[in-house]
Amino acid sequence: xxxxxxxxxxxxxxxxxxxxxxxxxxxxxxxxxxxxxxxxxxxxxxxxxxxxxxxxxxxxxxxxxxxxxxxxxxxxxxxxxxxxxxxxxxxxxxxxxxxxxxxxxxxxxxxxxxxxxxxxxxxxxxxxxxxxxxxxxx
Amino acid sequence: xxxxxxxxxxxxxxxxxxxxxxxxxxxxxxxxxxxxxxxxxxxxxxxxxxxxxxxxxxxxxxxxxxxxxxxxxxxxxxxxxxxxxxxxxxxxxxxxxxxxxxxxxxxxx
Numbered sequence: 405x406x407x408x409x410x411x412x413x414x415x416x417x418x419x420x421x422x423x424x425x426x427x428x429x430x431x432x433x434x435x436x437x438x439x440x441x442x443x444x445x446x447x448x449x450x451x452x453x454x455x456x457x458x459x460x461x462x463x464x465x466x467x468x469x470x471x472x473x474x475x476x477x478x479x480x481x482x483x484x485x486x487x488x489x490x491x492x493x494x495x496x497x498x499x500x501x502x503x504x505x506x507x508x509x510x511x512x513x514x515x516x517x518x519x520x521x522x523x524x525x526x527x528x529x530x531x532x533x534x535x536x537x538x539x540x541x542x
Numbered sequence: 543x544x545x546x547x548x549x550x551x552x553x554x555x556x557x558x559x560x561x562x563x564x565x566x567x568x569x570x571x572x573x574x575x576x577x578x579x580x581x582x583x584x585x586x587x588x589x590x591x592x593x594x595x596x597x598x599x600x601x602x603x604x605x606x607x608x609x610x611x612x613x614x615x616x617x618x619x620x621x622x623x624x625x626x627x628x629x630x631x632x633x634x635x636x637x638x639x640x641x642x643x644x645x646x647x648x649x650x651x
Contacts, residue, residue, distance in 0.1 A: 464613040481611055485577055488609040492620075495602025499562030499621035503604065506613040508575070539613075 433482045437518055440478050440491075441526045450527035451477070451519040454504075457532075462509040462539030469529075470502035473522035477501070483513025508539040547571055551632055553646040557624040565596065565603075568617045569634050569642065575610035591616055591642075593635040599628040624648055 437446065451471040459465040469477045469492065479489040492503045501519075509515070516530040552566040569591065576588025590610055596603040603622045622630070627650045634642040 468619075484611050486575075486610055489611040490609060491607040493605040493607075495597075495604060497598050497601050497603045497623050497625070499623040503606070503618060503620040505616065505618050508611045508613055 430482065433480055433487050433516060436478075436480055436487060437516075437528075440518055441520075444524075444526055446518060446526045446528045448528060450521055451517055451529045453479075453515065453517040453529040453531050455515050455531045455533050458534045458536070459509065460536045462511065462535040462537055464506040464539070465509050465533060465535070466504065466506050467515060468502065468504035469517050469519070470500070471519035471521065471527060472501060474501040474519040474527075475522065477503070477517055477519045479507070480516045480518070481507065481509055481513060482516055484508070484510045489515075509533060509535045511535050511538045547636075547640075547642055549632065549634060549642050549644040551630075551644050551646055553630055553648060556649050556651040559624065559626065559650055561624050562621050563624055563648075564619065565622055565630065566617070566619045567594070567596075567632055567644075568615060570615050571634075571636075573610070573612060573614045573616060577610065589637050591634045591636055594618060595633045596620070596622070597631045597633075598622060598624070599626070603630075624650075626650065 454468040469479060471477055476491060476493045478491045480487045481489050489507050494501045512534045514530050514532050519527045521527055547570060549569040554563050557563050571591050574586055574589040578586050580586055588610060592608055594606045594608060604620050608616060630646045632644045
């Protein structure tokens with residue numbers, strides 16, 4: 405398989421774009437995480453995020469978050485045009501710090517959850533969801 | 543806004559003192575994300591439910607901030623402790639300022 409100069413350039417430009425785009429999406433997510441944590445360090449573990457591996461319909465993807473003793477959990481969809489999904493704040497009478505809902509995903513992407521634990525530290529969990537048909541309309 | 547908004551809540555009728563119960567809520571709402579365009583290419587303005595709260599006898603159980611990435615007819619499931627007999631109050635806040643509410647009594651037994 406041989407490439408002409410023009411094809412090689414096009415490929416190169418495409419590859420460059422591919423690397424720039426996810427980076428930009430991640431920057432928005434990082435900003436949101438910083439806003440939520442106030443710049444504190446985020447550790448792994450202590451938070452469970454349940455999401456399907458493959459979602460056929462991006463319009464309703466069932467997800468669940470659970471973190472024992474958490475005061476708040478924020479969910480982000482890194483690849484959506486607007487990454488925030490929901491923030492759950494648990495009150496005194498919450499029997500378990502867990503909640504489930506249905507979300508929209510624009511395409512295959514990582515779903516990220518950040519929890520503020522009882523001792524004030526933060527935990528993070530993420531999961532890649534493959535989306536067959538995106539859920540943001542056209 | 544949004545016509546025909548109807549909240550639905552599922553709470554057990556009875557519980558033991560201190561028991562953890564699962565509450566399921568659903569409200570019919572189109573949750574227009576503000577990303578979609580109509581046939582002539584104009585953006586359809588955002589119209590969503592942006593907040594949901596659940597309280598039991600005035601004490602907070604959960605307070606959720608909803609964003610446009612929540613699906614049509616937002617569904618929420620969570621756990622609550624029942625310290626005594628009383629009433630769960632559910633409130634949904636719409637972008638246009640409307641507030642929808644529902645209440646369910648629970649008995650001890």
